[in-house]
Amino acid sequence: MPFIPHTEDDIRDMLAALGAASIEALFDEIPAELRCGALDLPPALKEMEIARLMHARAGRNRPLLCFAGAGAYEHHIPAAVWAVASRGEFYSAYTPYQAEASQGTLQVLYEYQSMMASLTGMDVSNASLYDGATSLAEAVLMAVRTNRKSRSRRILMPKTVHPYYRRVVETIVGSQALELTELPYDIDTGRIDPASLDIHSGTDVAALVIPQVNFFGVLEAVDELTDWACANGALAIALVNPVALALLKPPGEWGKSGADIACGDGQPLGIPLSGGGPYFGFLCCRKAHLHQLPGRLVGRTVDADGRPGFTLTLQAREQHIRRGRATSNICTNQGLMVTAATIYMALLGPEGLRRVALQSHRNTLRLMDGLTAIDGVERVFPGPFFHEAVFRTPRPAREIMDGLAERGILGGYELTREYPELGEAILVCVTETRTQEDIESYARKVASLVIHPGNGS
Amino acid sequence: MLIFDRSRRGRAAHAQFPPETGESPTVPDGLLRKTPPALPEVSELDAVRHYTRLSQQNYAIDTQFYPLGSCTMKYNPKACHDLASLPGFLNVHPLGLGRAGQGTLACLYELQEILGEITGMAGVSLACAAGAQGEFAGVAMIRAYHRSRDDSARTEMLVPDAAHGTNPASASMGGFRVREVATDSDGNVDLAALDEAVGPQTAGIMLTNPSTLGVFDRHIQAIADIVHRAGGLLYYDGANLNAIAGKVRPGDMGFDVIHLNLHKTFSTPHGGGGPGAGPVGVNDKLLPFLPLPVAVKEDSCYRMLTETERPHSIGHLITFAGNVGVLLRAYVYVRMLGYEGLKRVAEFSTLNANYLLKKLIEAGFEPAFPQRRAAHEFIVTLKRLAKEHRVTALDFAKRLLDYGVHAPTVYFPLLIPECFLIEPTETESKETLDAFAGAMAAILKEAETEPDRLKSAPHSLPVRRLDEVRAARHPDLAYPSE
Numbered sequence: 001m002p003f004i005p006h007t008e009d010d011i012r013d014m015l016a017a018l019g020a021a022s023i024e025a026l027f028d029e030i031p032a033e034l035r036c037g038a039l040d041l042p043p044a045l046k047e048m049e050i051a052r053l054m055h056a057r058a059g060r061n062r063p064l065l066c067f068a069g070a071g072a073y074e075h076h077i078p079a080a081v082w083a084v085a086s087r088g089e090f091y092s093a094y095t096p097y098q099a100e101a102s103q104g105t106l107q108v109l110y111e112y113q114s115m116m117a118s119l120t121g122m123d124v125s126n127a128s129l130y131d132g133a134t135s136l137a138e139a140v141l142m143a144v145r146t147n148r149k150s151r152s153r154r155i156l157m158p159k160t161v162h163p164y165y166r167r168v169v170e171t172i173v174g175s176q177a178l179e180l181t182e183l184p185y186d187i188d189t190g191r192i193d194p195a196s197l198d199i200h201s202g203t204d205v206a207a208l209v210i211p212q213v214n215f216f217g218v219l220e221a222v223d224e225l226t227d228w229a230c231a232n233g234a235l236a237i238a239l240v241n242p243v244a245l246a247l248l249k250p251p252g253e254w255g256k257s258g259a260d261i262a263c264g265d266g267q268p269l270g271i272p273l274s275g276g277g278p279y280f281g282f283l284c285c286r287k288a289h290l291h292q293l294p295g296r297l298v299g300r301t302v303d304a305d306g307r308p309g310f311t312l313t314l315q316a317r318e319q320h321i322r323r324g325r326a327t328s329n330i331c332t333n334q335g336l337m338v339t340a341a342t343i344y345m346a347l348l349g350p351e352g353l354r355r356v357a358l359q360s361h362r363n364t365l366r367l368m369d370g371l372t373a374i375d376g377v378e379r380v381f382p383g384p385f386f387h388e389a390v391f392r393t394p395r396p397a398r399e400i401m402d403g404l405a406e407r408g409i410l411g412g413y414e415l416t417r418e419y420p421e422l423g424e425a426i427l428v429c430v431t432e433t434r435t436q437e438d439i440e441s442y443a444r445k446v447a448s449l450v451i452h453p454g455n456g457s
Numbered sequence: 458m459l460i461f462d463r464s465r466r467g468r469a470a471h472a473q474f475p476p477e478t479g480e481s482p483t484v485p486d487g488l489l490r491k492t493p494p495a496l497p498e499v500s501e502l503d504a505v506r507h508y509t510r511l512s513q514q515n516y517a518i519d520t521q522f523y524p525l526g527s528c529t530m531k532y533n534p535k536a537c538h539d540l541a542s543l544p545g546f547l548n549v550h551p552l553g554l555g556r557a558g559q560g561t562l563a564c565l566y567e568l569q570e571i572l573g574e575i576t577g578m579a580g581v582s583l584a585c586a587a588g589a590q591g592e593f594a595g596v597a598m599i600r601a602y603h604r605s606r607d608d609s610a611r612t613e614m615l616v617p618d619a620a621h622g623t624n625p626a627s628a629s630m631g632g633f634r635v636r637e638v639a640t641d642s643d644g645n646v647d648l649a650a651l652d653e654a655v656g657p658q659t660a661g662i663m664l665t666n667p668s669t670l671g672v673f674d675r676h677i678q679a680i681a682d683i684v685h686r687a688g689g690l691l692y693y694d695g696a697n698l699n700a701i702a703g704k705v706r707p708g709d710m711g712f713d714v715i716h717l718n719l720h721k722t723f724s725t726p727h728g729g730g731g732p733g734a735g736p737v738g739v740n741d742k743l744l745p746f747l748p749l750p751v752a753v754k755e756d757s758c759y760r761m762l763t764e765t766e767r768p769h770s771i772g773h774l775i776t777f778a779g780n781v782g783v784l785l786r787a788y789v790y791v792r793m794l795g796y797e798g799l800k801r802v803a804e805f806s807t808l809n810a811n812y813l814l815k816k817l818i819e820a821g822f823e824p825a826f827p828q829r830r831a832a833h834e835f836i837v838t839l840k841r842l843a844k845e846h847r848v849t850a851l852d853f854a855k856r857l858l859d860y861g862v863h864a865p866t867v868y869f870p871l872l873i874p875e876c877f878l879i880e881p882t883e884t885e886s887k888e889t890l891d892a893f894a895g896a897m898a899a900i901l902k903e904a905e906t907e908p909d910r911l912k913s914a915p916h917s918l919p920v921r922r923l924d925e926v927r928a929a930r931h932p933d934l935a936y937p938s939e
Contacts, residue, residue, distance in 0.1 A: 044795025058545025060560030088519030276551030276777025336728030
């Protein structure tokens with residue numbers, strides 16, 4: 001019996017202790033007419049057989065050279081990260097409700113909160129949420145709860161925010177009478193024109209979402225945007241890439257007074273791409289908003305002997321205490337992912353993370369140089385970017401992407417569906433994992449697809 | 458000691474650094490970071506040793522019995538982790554899932570089919586990242602269903618008073634008013650109270666069966682009739698599916714929409730608090746509203762349905778396709794079980810729970826529902842102890858830690874005073890259950906003779922009891938603390 005240790009003797013003794021004739025007798029409280037017959041499930045496999053099957057399935061996935069970003073980024077993950085995070089003591093523990101028996105997980109979470117607070121320049125971080133899009137949804141809900149100056153429940157959501165994030169926010173906040181107002185971008189620069197906010201000045205806005213870097217990889221004018229929010233009684237929600245923050249000004253220092261909330265996806269910090277998840281979302285804020293921060297929080301305290309120790313804290317915000325009036329329905333965090341991210345950040349440190357960010361940035365610059373050298377290919381937005389950029393091709397974007405895939409490359413993200421106004425545009429990403437040869441190969445293949453469309457090689 | 462205390466300026470895990478090229482970013486100075494983040498500077502060995510040592514301060518299933526009621530802390534087979542971690546699965550970019558992830562999609566599609574069969578549902582979406590998100594999706598589908606019928610009066614969600622806290626929280630997040638329904642003395646939903654509660658304002662009811670009280674609600678068909686007759690829908694919280702997997706299907710009980718906790722019944726790891734996965738299933742009525750993405754098979758290829766194909770979907774709840782790595786683990790697990798193995802999960806988790814309950818009764822503990830069979834978990838109340846010896850369930854739990862056992866769930870459900878919710882799961886042996894009953898009996902004796910041993914417990918862990926009041930009054934949530 002897979003994973004069941006009982007011997008025939010055990011079963012006999014246990015049933016005798018219960019005075020039951022059979023295990024089946026233990027189900028006698030369930031009305032007989034509800035019982036199902038045999039289910040149509042695939043036959044049980046031994047470990048050797050399922051291993052064979054899964055190796056075949058993994059082999060059916062094609063290894064494409066990754067030049068895609070758009071919310072998930074291939075970075076090198078040190079072997080030590082998952083060697084330690086996968087230890088059974090982390091992997092098979094649960095939420096640290098019994099603090100004294102969970103100091104390992106609790107201290108990791110405290111260290112994680114500390115690292116994220118420093119990276120974002122905020123006062124506090126929660127112990128994580130599901131992913132980037134859900135962290136933005138929770139940030140929006142939190143802003144509406146915490147902004148006492150505003151009565152409108154209106155959020156300014158720029159079109160330069162990842163379209164997948166925007167659709168998740170719509171699903172999650174849709175039933176809560178929030179108004180999401182789309183903020184257009186300047187088609188020449190690929191970023192929010194701070195002057196475009198003028199029409200909202202003086203109106204009641206609960207929060208402004210500021211993506212840095214934005215979906216196009218372009219850097220927003222974060223200082224001006226944050227100052228506008230502050231001047232108009234709106235909270236500034238920073239949506240950030242944690243690796244980029246090794247180079248870029250942290251949200252806590254934006255504008256005159258800093259952003260109020262910072263959120264995003266933690267996947268770049270040591271989490272494998274894994275087809276889309278599990279990743280984790282982070283959510284940080286200023287101390288003033290602490291009591292509206294959803295999700296688990298770990299605090300440092302002392303034990304009965306005065307020694308330092310860690311425990312879950314401020315649980316009165318959470319669903320298991322407050323039920324229908326909780327700050328969110330969230331129960332778990334993404335504990336194991338955060339454990340990996342904490343080890344990743346400890347291994348990379350400030351200098352390692354800076355070099356990862358810088359190398360990714362420089363590699364993307366190199367690729368764009370190569371691409372713009374191709375006749376007819378152009379960079380869409382002229383301003384500074386981080387490690388993603390948009391280029392336009394004279395051929396359909398779909399054709400270029402298909403051609404690249406045939407040649408073993410995941411070419412990026414086609415923008416034609418969500419941003420038709422940009423023409424045949426592709427969002428491409430280069431991280432530190434791509435070599436000079438990879439970059440040249442990408443540019444060469446795009447060139448051949450542009451110059452010789454329909455040519456098989 | 459914190460990792461920050463081990464930090465020394467200039468020390469580093471050099472092997473992990475991309476080379477220094479001397480280049481600088483082409484970013485305007487005003488957008489650059491001026492002070493580096495306060496991340497630790499340590500060697501690779503420092504980090505490995507630090508986090509390995511921290512891991513050793515955890516209780517975990519791999520090292521301890523972990524009878525945490527409602528959480529189904531069963532063995533997480535190593536094969537599930539190993540096989541889901543094959544590079545072929547880990548290296549797929551989410552945007553490449555269709556083009557380059559056919560192997561992953563095949564597993565997801567088959568998992569949808571398997572979960573549909575196990576629960577008796579017409580369609581399944583794997584998108585939800587956790588049980589609470591599954592609940593939210595379920596509630597949103599109920600809302601969408603009533604809206605699609607222009608029935609805007611249904612603003613109230615019924616939730617039994619014994620429910621998990623996430624149920625009412627998800628219902629309010631979904632825009633419903635929550636109305637509690639009382640429990641009768643047998644631990645079932647009070648039918649008279651339910652009858653009184655339903656009406657044209659009822660959107661639905663959220664139920665766990667077996668309930669959080671550890672008993673199967675025998676009146677489930679009557680509940681379904683009452684709610685359905687009133688025009689409401691039945692929502693199944695799959696937290697306790699372990700008790701009935703392969704025996705009874707939520708769809709056959711009359712549920713319209715369900716969520717499952719793969720990190721419970723399907724043995725994916727709890728990971729110190731996530732990631733989980735909370736797939737949702739629906740009957741035909743709710744099929745159009747399922748959250749996206751949903752995998753489909755066409756000839757021998759797999760792809761995800763789009764918004765155009767499911768225009769009435771409640772939408773997306775997570776950036777990409779959900780917690781794929783968790784779903785792959787559940788897939789491996791259920792393929793290793795098959796139907797017979799799945800049925801045995803329910804049988805042996807029920808056998809273990811009833812046996813342990815019997816042992817504890819013999820040792821002098823008081824069950825919350827002595828007249829009922831346990832499902833896969835049960836409740837004992839320590840209210841007599843609390844009164845006679847001024848020892849609380851919390852003291853008792855902390856003392857259990859000294860015996861090398863993770864404590865059961867305490868003070869949940871809220872209905873039962875000074876309670877322990879105990880769930881042994883099917884993967885524990887008779888010896889482990891006997892040892893646990895032995896530890897409980899020994900602590901009971903201590904409570905009578907030297908209650909201070911309990912009140913000051915634990916005594917043998919890395920820390921003694923923690924000052925939670927101080928943690929809440931003077932929050933120290935990040936290093937360096939002020």
